[in-house]
Amino acid sequence: MDLDHQNNEGHIVMLPFMAHGHLNPFLALAKQILKTTTNNFKITIATTPLNIQYLKSSIIANQQQQNLLELHLAELPFNCVQHDLPPNIENTENLPLSDVFKFIIATTMALENPFHSLISKITEEEGHPPLCIISDIFFGWVTNVAKSFGSKSIIFFTGSAFGVLAYTSILFHLPHRNTDSEEFWVPGFPQKFKFKRSHLHRQIRESDGNDAWSRFFVPQLQLSLKSDGWIGNTVEEIEPLGLDLLRKYIQIPVWCVGPLLQPLAHKGKESGIAIEECIEWLNVKDQSSVLYISFGSQNTISASQMMALAEGLEQSERSFIWVIRPPFGFDINGEFNAHEWLPKGFEERIKNTQKGLLVHQWGPQMKILSHKSIAAFLSHCGWNSVLESLSYGVPIIGWPLAAEQAHNAKMLEEELGVGVILTATVESVVSGEEVKNVIEMVLNQESVKGKEMKVKAKEIEVLMREAKTHDGEVVKGSSLKAIDDFGKAILQNPKLHGKF
Numbered sequence: 186m187d188l189d190h191q192n193n194e195g196h197i198v199m200l201p202f203m204a205h206g207h208l209n210p211f212l213a214l215a216k217q218i219l220k221t222t223t224n225n226f227k228i229t230i231a232t233t234p235l236n237i238q239y240l241k242s243s244i245i246a247n248q249q250q251q252n253l254l255e256l257h258l259a260e261l262p263f264n265c266v267q268h269d270l271p272p273n274i275e276n277t278e279n280l281p282l283s284d285v286f287k288f289i290i291a292t293t294m295a296l297e298n299p300f301h302s303l304i305s306k307i308t309e310e311e312g313h314p315p316l317c318i319i320s321d322i323f324f325g326w327v328t329n330v331a332k333s334f335g336s337k338s339i340i341f342f343t344g345s346a347f348g349v350l351a352y353t354s355i356l357f358h359l360p361h362r363n364t365d366s367e368e369f370w371v372p373g374f375p376q377k378f379k380f381k382r383s384h385l386h387r388q389i390r391e392s393d394g395n396d397a398w399s400r401f402f403v404p405q406l407q408l409s410l411k412s413d414g415w416i417g418n419t420v421e422e423i424e425p426l427g428l429d430l431l432r433k434y435i436q437i438p439v440w441c442v443g444p445l446l447q448p449l450a451h452k453g454k455e456s457g458i459a460i461e462e463c464i465e466w467l468n469v470k471d472q473s474s475v476l477y478i479s480f481g482s483q484n485t486i487s488a489s490q491m492m493a494l495a496e497g498l499e500q501s502e503r504s505f506i507w508v509i510r511p512p513f514g515f516d517i518n519g520e521f522n523a524h525e526w527l528p529k530g531f532e533e534r535i536k537n538t539q540k541g542l543l544v545h546q547w548g549p550q551m552k553i554l555s556h557k558s559i560a561a562f563l564s565h566c567g568w569n570s571v572l573e574s575l576s577y578g579v580p581i582i583g584w585p586l587a588a589e590q591a592h593n594a595k596m597l598e599e600e601l602g603v604g605v606i607l608t609a610t611v612e613s614v615v616s617g618e619e620v621k622n623v624i625e626m627v628l629n630q631e632s633v634k635g636k637e638m639k640v641k642a643k644e645i646e647v648l649m650r651e652a653k654t655h656d657g658e659v660v661k662g663s664s665l666k667a668i669d670d671f672g673k674a675i676l677q678n679p680k681l682h683g684k685f
Contacts, residue, residue: 195316199230202321204277206569210343210418213445221665222672227255233263235275261299317675325408337675338412344568347427347596348589373434384591384609414438418445421663422648440667444572457545466542470558477553478563479508484586487611488512495527497620506542513611561627566594578646580638585609603642
């Protein structure tokens, strides 16, 4: 990476967590800052060698669309074998679910010293420290690094404001451990809001403050609260309640700059289906008639849930595209055993009737969601998937599995009215009949609930588009204005502008 002094107003350094669901928004944020702000910033994204290659692939693919001359990449060493991880693992994409927490711990242990050295090198070569360091909420320790150099520290959260607040407050206060009830109140939310114990990921449900996850993540969150502000991949107009509650809870500035929807290149990994074949299949379907199903790149359901989902799909007689991978407990990137995990003859029947399309491992999600034939998205409710779905006005059937996904699903159902929760967690028991009933409720064109969800999803699509609208120098959508406001805020302190 070229660290030579450039004619810019400030150097921003970014450190994303090493997972595609985080790398992707960080790269999109960097591009948006360079494209949108009236300030001439230089941006460096720091990550490990294999992730650098992922980022380069996406940058090259989009080089002609916008000026990325001020976007740089800096390598940080990461020896996965030293941390008892499989070889050539530098992000969570090909990581067994059982090793994800080990990987999260390893990233902090391995990256802190090299990142500190990188900031020191930039400071020495440019004559002053970076103006600002933007780090992942997983890396609260970066706040201390930034402050030690006199740089502003900004946390970038890639989830919803509602979901991040719920997840943070539950970890801080463990309110579910103070009651035997299924429903409980979470500090930071109005008393009328009740969260469900059965919707919590087991890792959080069993937290007692002394467990390994709490011991790692609570200090990272506490450090994040000492930063100079948070940036969120969300939209002011679609999360008024969540953002109001989050701002009151953390009491530092929050800038909403979403939706950031720049797809990241999956280097070395082929889609389970040719895009052309997928689009051809969709082209012969009626408008708003197809259910799209995907649980994200890191999640999968149990074998019994998979069987129930397949049974429910057949019973519904609705057309569907299902991005499918081995169930929980098996190698998520391994070979798919249809004879063991799907009803007998399922693949043959859906192929013969043209009712369903199974896409193994991963598919062109945004191409699918943008197609006029898609009626709804059965999703794990990871926030990137939620934003992609709503940006095309597609309502969501929630099947949350991990992290803050259940809180996202709750917000989609209860606050936005664009979603309905089918079930939650990989341990839940669900029947084919339940699956069929929810699909019918959402996709049936005579369903009042389905109609309402579709109308509200289309309204949110408009709000999201307007948030990124630029009409001259003065009129900007809320997300573009927020990026401008962020740029002004980090330039406010003259000491952080190279004037030592």
